[in-house]
Amino acid sequence: MTTLPRDALGLGLRLPHYEYLVEHTPALGYLEIISENFLGVALPPQQRLEWVRARYPVVLHGVGLNLLGHAPLDERYLDALCRLADRVDAPFVTDHLCWTGAHGVSHHDLLPTPYVPELIELAAERAQYVQRRLGRPFGIENLSSYVALRRSTMSEWDFYAAVVRESGCWSLLDVNNVYVSSQNHGFDPREYLRSVDFSRVLQVHLAGHTQEPDGTLVDTHDHAVASAVWSLYADAWRLGGPFPTMLEWDARIPPMPEVLAELDKAREARA
């Protein structure tokens, strides 16, 4: 299985990037693809993936596992995910600690659950199963959220740390998500970071966010990374670096040189 250097810097691969990649093939530690975009049989994305995989290590990042849905995991989805991971020889596969659909409807969003011990057990058992099926490290990403649920009996960071620990899986720590949730729910993001077991951090995500008129921060991935998030990233690096890092820029994507310049800021933040 391919492995990444601990300090690898990568980029979330999006459709507008292909042309630049084909023309310039910039030096990147790895590319991360959205798993669901490549689980189908359509030829054009498969051809692009072949091209990319021949030149870069590729890791898989999912948005459809539905780890905390009330229904059991979708075995058909997992079969396809395993095939894709094998095909690209992914160093690891990741998805979110959330639910995405219920009662037969897929909402295509990353939705929070209450933070309660009963769900630690459920999420950990399922994540462990996913990792076993994949036969490679499975990383669980912390969520950005806009609502806090009354049933919660513990902090998000304790819940997240417990799921990672109990499952024997890994952590995909999204620093922007930590910041967004901290501002939306009024907690100290550095307290969150101090609870992270960095020996289990498989990857760190960085992204931009948007502020709504009422002050709510929304994880839109349509801006450059905010300065407060860079500061948090620098703290995370001091606490537990090195770790592979990845920039997500999904909407209002600027020209590729600007995206690549954002990765340079990650290098600076590590210094």
Place this chain on the structure above:
Amino acid sequence: MSGKPAPAWLAELQAHFGAALRTPLDRSTGTLRATPELYDAEVLAEIVDSARAHSADRLAVYNRQYWFRLFGVLQTAYPLTVRLLGHWRFNDFAARFLRAHPPRDWDLDRAPDGFETFLVDALADEPARDALLEAAQLDSAWRAIFRAPATSPFAPSPEDAARLLDAYLEPSPASAIVVEHWPLIALKRALASTAGEAPMPLPPRSRDSRAWLLVREPLGIRQHALESRECQLLLLLQAHTVRDALGALEALCGDTERAALPAQTQRWLAQSVARGCWSGIRR
């Protein structure tokens, strides 16, 4: 996996939360607006107000995301239809479709499946209904060709050639035959490089219909003009053996046309194979 089931309260919570997410956006003010006042009391009771915002307003973030994400997916799947209707009216049809057919698959790109069928009834009172349906069918065919798996074009072996007359040809999923009464393919290509949310004027109806074979090629989707009888032959071949299709086409022709038919059908058949219309013989 046969693990421990999720607690019953989680299913209930997710049912309420999901219903709030799918609450239709209000159009009465001329913009699409979430209506937190319509959320169930059960779901609001599950959410804690924060210092910055009321729980319902926070839930509205998810509500808006649900709809705008899906509007975007449908707009991408039906780019010509959306330009002819304009975003505002298109989103209205999309919302009605999605209320009746919420996405059920982890593949977001499947959410638009069946939208053109929905439009058949939904556009009943629309003066430009036929043109809009033709646009939706063209978008749908385009999308199906793009999403088709890798297929090898049919290259008949000597063995195939010997039994070709009594064989059914398998249409390639990376191809489609479309008949247009408005110059919509040209419009679709022209609009691909432009943006805009206002409705585009519909081009005048063509004097004669035109038939096209659309085929996916390495650099995109290519269109080949089809003669009228050629199109009829290709459509007949999708449902009949080669022998029966040729017979049916011959029956449609008058005496003069019939005399020239053998040479023409041979050319059309060879051309359809060369263009990648077929993927093989149906087993």
